[in-house]
Amino acid sequence: MTASPPSGAEPGLSDGERHAQGMVVRREVLSDAHVDRAIANTTELTADFQDFITRVAWGDIWSRPGLDRRGRSIAVLTALMALGHHEELAMHFRAALRNGLTVGEIREVILQAGLYCGVPAANTAFRIAAEVFEQ
Secondary structure, three states: OOOOOOOOOOOOOOHHHHHHHHHHHHHHHHOHHHHHHHHHOOOOOOHHHHHHHHHHHHHHHOOOOOOOHHHHHHHHHHHHHHHOOHHHHHHHHHHHHHOOOOHHHHHHHHHHHHHHHOHHHHHHHHHHHHHHHHO
């Protein structure tokens, strides 16, 4: 059996090519302004992590053909709610809008996820969503 490329990576892509592909997707999903801020705030301590998430999260996983970006946003919003990662919700609510979800669809995601993640998670998600959508 031969080794397969890293999760989602196109066969033969170098780390540099995966990083470049990841940067394109990251900018399309999160916005140039967000990515520019993240890059500007990169330190010696966080540089390897920034490279890792750009290559793996954005260059490999978000670049896979198995789900469209709307579906990926739904999965991400649900996971963030379930795990209580509220610091990431606002960014990913904005990303979900960029990925084609409507405010109404995001409301339904929060309601659906609230059944399985719990009422407190849904309450917090609705509060953060309201703040994002008021902007």
